[in-house]
Amino acid sequence: MTLALTELTVSHFRSHKLARLSLDGRPVAIHGPNGAGKTNILEAVSMFSPGRGMRRASAAEMTRRPEALGWKLSGLLQAQGQSYEIETWSEAGAARQVRIDGKSASQIDLGKLARVVWLIPSMDRLWIEGAEGRRRFLDRIALSFDPAHAEASLIYEKSMRERNRLLKEQVRDAHWYAALEGQMAETGHRIHVARMAALDHLRTAQDQAETGFPSADLELVQTEGAMPETADDLREALNESRFRDLAAGRTLVGPHRSDLYGVFAAKGVPAKDCSTGEQKALLVSLILSNARALAGMIGAPPIVLLDEVAAHLDAGRRAALYDEICALGAQAWMTGTGPELFSELGDRAQTLVVTEGDEGSVVD
Numbered sequence: 001m002t003l004a005l006t007e008l009t010v011s012h013f014r015s016h017k018l019a020r021l022s023l024d025g026r027p028v029a030i031h032g033p034n035g036a037g038k039t040n041i042l043e044a045v046s047m048f049s050p051g052r053g054m055r056r057a058s059a060a061e062m063t064r065r066p067e068a069l070g071w072k073l074s075g076l077l078q079a080q081g082q083s084y085e086i087e088t089w090s091e092a093g094a095a096r097q098v099r100i101d102g103k104s105a106s107q108i109d110l111g112k113l114a115r116v117v118w119l120i121p122s123m124d125r126l127w128i129e130g131a132e133g134r135r136r137f138l139d140r141i142a143l144s145f146d147p148a149h150a151e152a153s154l155i156y157e158k159s160m161r162e163r164n165r166l167l168k169e170q171v172r173d174a175h176w177y178a179a180l181e182g183q184m185a186e187t188g189h190r191i192h193v194a195r196m197a198a199l200d201h202l203r204t205a206q207d208q209a210e211t212g213f214p215s216a217d218l219e220l221v222q223t224e225g226a227m228p229e230t231a232d233d234l235r236e237a238l239n240e241s242r243f244r245d246l247a248a249g250r251t252l253v254g255p256h257r258s259d260l261y262g263v264f265a266a267k268g269v270p271a272k273d274c275s276t277g278e279q280k281a282l283l284v285s286l287i288l289s290n291a292r293a294l295a296g297m298i299g300a301p302p303i304v305l306l307d308e309v310a311a312h313l314d315a316g317r318r319a320a321l322y323d324e325i326c327a328l329g330a331q332a333w334m335t336g337t338g339p340e341l342f343s344e345l346g347d348r349a350q351t352l353v354v355t356e357g358d359e360g361s362v363v364d
């Protein structure tokens with residue numbers, strides 16, 4: 001089975017006034033000069049996944065300046081052996097809407113059809129910078145396996161923000177906390193289970209891989225103590241932590257205190273101490289494992305967005321990446337400044353050229 005966009009219309013989105021793309025299911029190699037609007041196309045595709053897309057931008061930031069009041073993305077998606085008309089849009093900075101085959105739907109409904117995963121340049125420092133980026137990276141992987149993960153994360157974060165507000169205001173009345181902690185315990189436990197399951201899927205897929213990319217030993221660790229094992233344990237831990245949390249002015253226990261620890265398996269070196277190229281190769285390896293695992297689970301690999309990945313790999317690894325993408329049958333959308341970065345793909349990919357025109361980006 002395949003999972004691919006065969007049409008994409010990008011309207012008033014970032015630098016694109018109106019772009020109509022016809023896709024044939026092959027990987028899509030997009031090249032053009034800096035600032036032309038290549039990444040904006042990948043970002044548009046990422047908006048078919050639940051949440052704020054690969055740049056985590058607000059609806060207003062994505063609206064084409066200066067004239068537009070909103071943006072719209074529509075496409076024809078081949079998924080689960082069928083063709084779906086999918087649309088998502090935002091008007092005047094309002095919450096993003098979704099329609100599938102003309103009917104109003106949720107972002108998660110769309111995410112169940114359009115599984116999308118990505119690697120973007122800001123992830124280059126993933127292993128070096130703070131734990132939040134690594135949690136987000138893992139959550140995206142978990143979400144690709146189960147789009148409802150997005151909902152659990154949203155509810156958890158909302159409840160935690162509210163609890164942190166109470167803590168900051170030094171509210172000591174237990175009854176204000178009980179319901180919030182109940183909700184945090186239930187969703188927090190779901191988040192933890194989904195992350196552990198995602199890691200299991202990745203490990204299995206890595207073991208089966210013969211891609212020439214290094215594999216990573218991955219562990220989910222807690223910044224402090226251990227993650228409570230059940231929802232009840234987490235509720236109790238939150239309850240017990242109240243006085244400590246009041247002193248800190250924030251919640252100190254829960255899945256928001258988890259971190260993803262990675263080791264370059266063959267060398268036994270923590271990912272953060274690997275060379276820049278090795279760190280990139282580890283990320284590519286993880287995204288390929290994600291795609292392979294998902295193909296095993298739902299019968300089709302996800303749509304894979306690789307922003308400026310080709311330029312950072314040597315020719316051998318680039319060829320290995322392309323071979324793996326083609327072997328998986330994934331519709332990978334890849335960007336680079338010149339066509340030479342995609343030469344190893346030959347006619348296995350479709351090429352789009354993006355340039356800057358008088359009225360915004362032009363796609364040929």
Ligand SMILES: Nc1ncnc2c1ncn2[C@@H]1O[C@H](COP(=O)(O)OP(=O)(O)OP(=O)(O)O)[C@@H](O)[C@H]1O
Nearest residue numbers: 014015034035036037038039040061062063064065
């Ligand atoms: N809301 C917006 N309205 C209009 N233009 C925008 C908006 N947001 C970003 N842009 C423009 O989009 C362009 C950047 O597009 P994009 O990030 O897709 O470039 P790119 O082709 O991937 O370039 P690079 O090779 O440098 O990464 C910039 O010129 C920027 O000014």
